[in-house]
Amino acid sequence: MRFWLIQSLNGLALGGLLFLLSSGFSLIFGLMRVANLSHGAYFMLGAYVGLSVLNAGYGFWAGVAAGALSIAVLGAIIERLLLRRLSGRTFSQVLVTLGIAFIIADSSLLIWSGDPMPLPVPRALMGAVPVFGVFFPRYRLAVVGISIVTAVALWALLERTRLGAMIRAGVDDMDMARALGIPVPRLFTAVFCLGSALAGMGGVLGGPILSVYPGLDMDMLPLALIVLILGGPRSVVGAFAASFFIGFVYTFGQALFPQLAYVILFLPMVVALVLRPSGLFSARTA
Amino acid sequence: MHRRTLVLALLAAAHGALAAGKEPVRVGFLTVNSGALAAGGRQMEEGLTLYLKEHGNTLAGRPIEVVTLDTAGQPATTRTRTQEAVERYKVHVIIGPLAAFEALAINDYIKQSKVPVISPSAAAEDLTQRSPNPWFVRAVGTSAQPNQPLGEYAAKTLKYKRVATIGDDFAFGHETTAGFQRTFEDNGGKIVQKQWAPLNVADYGSYVAAIKPDVDAVYASFAGANGLRFLRQYAEYGLKVPVLGNMTTVDEGILKNMGDEALGVVSCGWYTAAIDTPANKKLVQAGRAAYGADPGYYTVGAYTAAMFLDLALQKVKGKVEDKDAFMKALRSLDIPDSFRGPIKIDEHGNPVLTVYIRKVERKDGRLQNTVIQTYPNVSQFWKYDPKTFLSQPVYSREYPKAANLEQ
Secondary structure, three states: OHHHHHHHHHHHHHHHHHHHHHHHHHHHHHHHOOOOOOHHHHHHHHHHHHHHHHHOOOOHHHHHHHHHHHHHHHHHHHHHHHHHHHOOOHHHHHHHHHHHHHHHHHHHHHHHOOOOEOOOOOHHHOOEEEEOOEEEEHHHHHHHHHHHHHHHHHHHHHHHOHHHHHHHHHHHOHHHHHHOOOOHHHHHHHHHHHHHHHHHHHHHHHHHHHOEOOOHHHHHHHHHHHHHHHHOOOOHHHHHHHHHHHHHHHHHHHHHOHHHHHHHHHHHHHHHHHHOOOOOOOOOOO | OOOOOOEEEEOOHHHHHHHOOOOOEEEEEEEOOOOOOHHHHHHHHHHHHHHHHHOOOEEOOEEEEEEEEEOOOOHHHHHHHHHHHHHHOOOOEEEOOOOHHHHHHHHHHHHHHOOOEEEOOOOOHHHHOOOOOOOEEEOOOOOOOOHHHHHHHHHHOOOOOEEEEEEEOOHHHHHHHHHHHHHHHHOOOEEEEEEEEOOOOOOOHHHHHHOOOOOOEEEEEOOOOHHHHHHHHHHHOOOOOOEEEOHHHHOHHHHOOOOHHHOOOEEEEOOOOOOOOHHHHHHHHHHHHHHOOOOOHHHHHHHHHHHHHHHHHHHOOOOOOOHHHHHHHHHOOEEEEEOOEEEEEOOOOOEEEEEEEEEEEEEOOEEEEEEEEEEEEEOOOOOOOHHHHHHOOOOOOOOOOOOOOOO
């Protein structure tokens, strides 16, 4: 009983972390059809920026804000200067984003050295709390909470605002949206900016659990890809459901069949690609 | 994935005024400047530089010219760089590479091209056991070498009966854990649970939560950043069971970024910055002054490799060109008073050395691996008969078999 409970909590926490990582990735892919392979690097860079802000004596949440903002600016620059010129050329875009990932990784190595560094847990969230009789780290529960809030906010943005309506129109039929006078290029910048900000924020929030180290970028990228494939590129709900699904599969897979850790992680992806290429959790089958 | 290649001809003959007119000894230094292993690569470079600086870049009367080559931590690249070092830069000796899989990737080429290699880091057992290479000498212990004493120490001195293990799911994790398990069980202990985590696992939460609550201790074998991540999450879950570790779980290279979660971890190693010899104090001081940190596994590995080069060169009076004599000198090094205790190379090219049982304590405002027990003259075969040892399979995930696992 204790086992199932604590591993379920672990699955939840990992799911929350995965959503923070992959929501931006799915958002960008959904609208722009760009598989942004620098997403993992954005996540890592966000964590490094957050760490520097923390080390400079500012609080944890200032670090989160700094991580989100700085990566948003970086994303905006990259979108305007590079990706826009390559619009419609998928392979070029993939290559460019991969190149950017390498540049970010090597620059981070220069600036922050290669030493792994942990981000401290904010004081208010330290320690473990009892949940139905088992002790569970408070910070991880907070991560679940933050991911839910983020999901609701994203959902509201996409479903309840004018900007969201335009984004959805763009996702469904780009040409028609353009013909209706929706400023697609500006929309692209906004979405790329938002997706990048989410990656940067996720990096800082993940820092206390994952630490920051060279290679974090490439450890995270496949997870974002899996969530995208399972969740489908079309909805926040899909990415949210897929994140928690993967969180549970991964956690229980590791605990019950440790020898098959990787198989368990990638098998659902393969099955999904074969059976439902548009994503297991995609609401619409357009 | 081709990465930038960094070729630096460092520390050239400028300093060689003392040895004016003499042809430099060219050292090919295979390190990692990019990617996930870069921290270790940088520390190796620091170790090498420290030794050469100490000696004015002149060993046995000859100036030293270091050709630094970045392998990016990838076996294929390592192979190309090694070839480059030997055929283009005509190096006399190679110090490197960092990772065991890199060392394995160049093993055949080394035999073929007959260039002496001093390994500053790669610990894979079989490099000096079942597939030895006459051109290879190791400056560090094998993976299991310090862990075999730790297993005995845990059973006999700490009186632990039941231990759970967790480690990186790759050869180094397997070999270290196997060494610990073998001597722990030979001395009456029981390994009741074994967990392996993929090297780049996102989160140890599920592993930590699965650790049996009724064990006497948890043995953790991690490399790179993973020790830091594991210990933090271990503390985060509020576990109180004592932690034993291999050398790299609490290596000085990452210990500086750890907090209270590392306190009390008992580990084993062929070095700790806290060794109380004048030579080591000097080294630690120089390391702290130059790089702001205590030297650890990689720094000291490369430092020792440079020391080996120095002493072997002295034996052959600087004549590195006589490869056979130089190699013989390297393979028969016997250093009774090194900064980390006596070191003697065995017939397989691996050092017989002092193993330290260490405990993480906070001293002088920083975390240190204090020595709590010393095992002198530890061979890679521990107390086992080398012949029998070599006739058994190499340590792995499956060997020795864990007979006492509980469901």
